[in-house]
Amino acid sequence: MYNILVCDDDKEIVSAIEIYLSKEGYNVLKAYDGEQALKILNENKIHLIILDIMMPKKDGMEVLEEIRQEKTIPVIMLSAKSEDEDKINGLNLGADDYVTKPFNPLELIARVNSGIRRFTQLGTIQNLENAKIYKTGSLIINDDLKQVTVDGKEIKLTPTEYNILKFLTKNKGVVYSIEEIYQNVWQYEAYGAENIIAVHIRHIREKIEINPKEPKYLKVIWGIGYKVENL
Amino acid sequence: MNIKQSTVLKAMSYILIPIFGAIIVLTTIYSIYVAEFEKENKEGTFYQTERFADMYKSNLYNIIGLVEERKGTFDKVDVQENIYYGRYYDYNYHGMLKYIVLNTKTNTAYTNITVTENTNTIEKLKQNVKNENNQYLCYKPNPEKVETNIPNEELQNLNYVYLKNALPDNSTYEIYTYINPNRDAALGTVLEEIVFEISKKFDWIPVAIMPVLIIAIFAMAIYLCFAIGHVKGHEGIYLNRFEKWPIELTGIISFTVFVCGLAPTTGISFVNMTSDMQIMALFSFILIFAIIAYIALAVFATIVIKKLKTGTLINSSFTYKIIKKIISGVKKLWHNTFDNVDLNAKIIIAFIGLILLSIILISTGGLGVLIVLALWSYVLYLLQKKANEFRLVKNTTKEIYEGDVDNRIDEEKINGELKELSKYINDISGGFSNAIEQNLKSERLKTELITNVSHDIKTPLTSIINYVDLLKQENIENEKANEYLQILDAKSQRLKKLIEDLIEASKVSSGNIKLNIEKIDVVELTKQAIGEFEDKFKQKGLEIITTMPENEVTIEADSRYMYRVVDNIYSNIAKYALDNSRVYIDIKVDGKQVLISFKNISKEKLNISIDELMERFVRGDKSRTTEGSGLGLSISKSLTELQNGKFDVQVDGDLLHVEVVFTC
Known part of the structure; x- marks a missing residue:
């Protein structure tokens, strides 16, 4: 049973989140301002926090800063502020994730699951020393088993998708154009049918990313190519 | 102690300079006298x-x-x-x-x-x-x-x-x-003889001493030039009340004293003197007056130097003040007489005046003709000067017209009627740039307002979406209730999309975004975007036909915003294209231009003008019931223009043709 602290000054939103998370089997603690959140955090063992930014008394950013002074628990910021600089600010201050309002409940739950898995299970999976393993962040490709896991959760990929993802993860951080990916994965010259690569990559994104429009691992550099982020 | 402020040194210099000077002059005269005597004697x-x-x-x-x-x-x-x-x-x-x-x-x-x-x-x-x-x-x-x-x-x-x-x-x-x-x-005389004999023996003395004396005089004079005016207890150059008088007044007084000092000594001849006593008396008399003359001269020179050092020599003089008064008087008279005269009248007056003057001058012949030539050269010079001023006004006005609204005509460089014109233009351009600034400010405020309001709307909307979703998960048997829930779900999702588009549109149209310009490949971008929309196009049975170069076609743009442009166009196609029709996407390189064109057949009748189509919140069918905010094309256009591209929409029957042009 994991304890999740949900903190937002809008009581209805907190209640809705509580309903969703309870269904997933989490124990939810509720706070309606920053000070309350910090107090609960000190008194209980919390595994993950969902934190609003615009709140009375102490805002989410201040709370985040105080949490990060002593705790490493996952923090998901939840805010109506959807500007890039807001997201960058939050992540730089130590948040693990940033969800904008209005949010898709399924996405929020997926992010909570991912955060909890990363916090509780990761680090124990490194048991295959000799296996051929490619890894970035919590995306792990075990080439011996032809197995892909994200946050410890196994992902089913087609052989083509697997080859593309393996190639990009092997060369993480490097941007490849459609043509280059085609030549490297298929091992012969592209002759026009390589358009299909873009579709494959979208499919991979839809499978491994929580929000394919804002990918964490497989990034699209529009007009240039694709890359797997080196995390 | 500051050497410049030493009274003793100054007094010494004032006293020694004339003494040394006198010694030099007398020795020189005497040397010449002796030399002449010797020569005459010999011959x-x-x-x-x-x-x-x-x-x-x-x-x-x-x-x-x-x-x-x-x-x-x-x-x-x-x-x-x-x-x-x-x-x-x-x-x-x-x-x-x-x-x-x-x-x-x-x-x-x-x-x-x-x-x-x-x-x-x-x-x-x-x-x-x-x-x-x-x-x-x-x-x-x-x-x-x-x-x-x-x-x-x-x-x-x-x-x-x-x-x-x-x-x-x-x-x-x-x-x-x-x-x-x-x-x-x-x-x-015996006396002269003795002196002569002695002087012959010691004739090396003046030769040896003279350079020393001359150097000493120069040194003291230079010292005085530097030190004059520096008084203990005063910063900089100190001028007392007497010294502040106009230089002419000081000059007249000094000159009078000087003349009075020298006058009695002119016309006096030693030859007429009969006794030593008389000569001594006369010598003393001359000496006293010479001293008076020297003091007058020294005082005058000192004041001139002080005034030069404070830079008030000319400013404080009567002559300068009078000339200034005269000039300003003439100027005032000129302005009073001619300021209200019409420009045409001025030109006519000047023209007639010049012609008459020329005729009169030429009729006097010789010198007159030269003066006329000089006069007309001057007129030519003035006309050239006016032409230059006019060019300055014209060029600056052109720059302002072309968008450099902070530019101003340098009024200092311009005189007369053009100065007035420049002033008006500067005022207009000032108002203009103010207006632009105001406009920018209000655009920014508008964006801020929209963003803030949107944030406020988002919070209740979050609850609506979440509870609609929760309600859907309850097993409701009532069919009508389920139908209503579907509507609520669709509309709340649309509201969410509307708000997001609204924020983006207001930011983009006010230019309130940071661009990160880099080289991107349009061919790659188009392929990537097709990959993204492949499912949606397939669902509607749309066939995509592309014509694009084999090689990469690079343009300079912001990769993310460029995708937003393409994304909006593709969404538009996915939403409004006729089912099971063909969509043509072409990339053409024409010289330095890259043309990306998108052609599709509209599902609905395009019964509105292109301008309206491009306006915010307007969509092809004039209704507001289907998905989308109607902001898509408007956002794309603004983003394209921000990246120095051109965005054009054409309608031909049901054919919608979007063209994006960039320079490579």
């Missing part, structure tokens, strides 16, 4: 000089006066004839001159010749004078006659009147004089 030409004549004449004059005035003091010599010996009047100053003044009426002689056996009668005395070895000169009044063996023209033709003035009327004096040739007559 034996001294007796022929005018100077000698003057000296001799003046001596004659004085002797006669002396004898007449002081007869009683001559001693009667114990000889048979009446010979009086002027023991005490040996004429020290002109000692070498021997004389006999003979009164023919009484047959009495006055002389300074020592009486011996050879000279104890008047006749013997006369003979003694007219010795061949002597340089003699004798004067007899009745009839007037000069006898001399001196080779001097002026003495040979002696003016008798000059001598007569010294004698009482109808006097019967005869004068016999001679210069002893054995003595160095050229020097005239």
Whole structure:
């Protein structure tokens, strides 16, 4: 049973989140301002926090800063502020994730699951020393088993998708154009049918990313190519 | 202590400069005098000089006066004839001159010749004078006659009147004089001789001392130039009340004192002086006045230097003030007379005036023609100057017109009517740039307002979406309720999309975004985007037909915003294209231009104008019920333009043609 602290000054939103998370089997603690959140955090063992930014008394950013002074628990910021600089600010201050309002409940739950898995299970999976393993962040490709896991959760990929993802993860951080990916994965010259690569990559994104429009691992550099982020 | 403020040093300089100066001048004069004497002596030409004549004449004059005035003091010599010996009047100053003044009426002689056996009668005395070895000169009044063996023209033709003035009327004096040739007559006096002898021995002294003195004078003068005006207890140059007077006033006073000091000394001749006492008195007199003159000069020079140092020499002068007054008066008169005159009238007046002036000047001929030429050259110069000013006004106005609204015409460089015009243009451009600034500000405010309001809307919307979702998860048996829930779900999702688009549209249209320009490949981008929309196109049975170059086509743009442009166009196609139709996507490179065109057949009748289509919140079917906010094309257009591209929409029947143009 994991304890999740949900903190937002809008009581209805907190209640809705509580309903969703309870269904997933989490124990939810509720706070309606920053000070309350910090107090609960000190008194209980919390595994993950969902934190609003615009709140009375102490805002989410201040709370985040105080949490990060002593705790490493996952923090998901939840805010109506959807500007890039807001997201960058939050992540730089130590948040693990940033969800904008209005949010898709399924996405929020997926992010909570991912955060909890990363916090509780990761680090124990490194048991295959000799296996051929490619890894970035919590995306792990075990080439011996032809197995892909994200946050410890196994992902089913087609052989083509697997080859593309393996190639990009092997060369993480490097941007490849459609043509280059085609030549490297298929091992012969592209002759026009390589358009299909873009579709494959979208499919991979839809499978491994929580929000394919804002990918964490497989990034699209529009007009240039694709890359797997080196995390 | 600051050397510049030393009173002692300054006083010393003021005193030493004239003393050294005087020494230099006198030494120089004396050196020249001696050199001339030496030369004349060597060549034996001294007796022929005018100077000698003057000296001799003046001596004659004085002797006669002396004898007449002081007869009683001559001693009667114990000889048979009446010979009086002027023991005490040996004429020290002109000692070498021997004389006999003979009164023919009484047959009495006055002389300074020592009486011996050879000279104890008047006749013997006369003979003694007219010795061949002597340089003699004798004067007899009745009839007037000069006898001399001196080779001097002026003495040979002696003016008798000059001598007569010294004698009482109808006097019967005869004068016999001679210069002893054995003595160095050229020097005239023993004193001079001694000085001359000494000076010959020490003639190296002036040569040695002069440079030292000259250097000292220069050093002191330079020191004074630097130090003048620096007074203890005052910053910078100190001018007292007297020194602040206009320079003309100071100049007049100084000049008056200077002239008064020098005037008495002009016309004074030492030659006329008969005694040492007199000469001493005169010398003192001259010295005092010279000192007064020097003080006047020094004070004036000091004030001029001080004023130069404070830069007030010209500013504080009467002349400057008067000229300034006159100029400003003339200017005022000019403005009063001509400011309200129409420009055309001005030109006519100037034209007629110039023609008349030219005619008059040419009719005077010669110089007049030259003046006319100069005048017209000046007119040409003025016209060129005006043309330059006009060009400046024109160019600056053009720059303002082209968008540099902060530009201003430099009014300093422009005169007259154009200055007025420049002022108006500057005012307009000032108002213009103000308006633009205001506009930008209000755009920013609008964006901020929209963003803030959107944030406020988002929070309740979150609850609506979440609870609709939760409600859907409840097993509701009522079919109508389920139908209503579906509507609520769709509309709340649309509201969410609307708000997101609204924020983006307001940011983009106010230019309130940061661009990260890099080189991107349009072909790659198009392929990537097709990959993204493949499912949606397939669902509607849309066939995508692309025509694009094999090679990459790079443009400079922001990769993310460029995708937003394409994303909006593709969404538009996915939403509004006729099902099971074909969509044409072409990339063409035309010289330096990259054209990306998207053609599709609209599902609905396109019954509105392109302008309306591009306006925010308007969609093809004029209805607002289907998905989308209607902001898509507007956002794409704004984003394209922000990245220096062109975004164009054309409608031909049901054919919608979107064209994006970039330069590569």
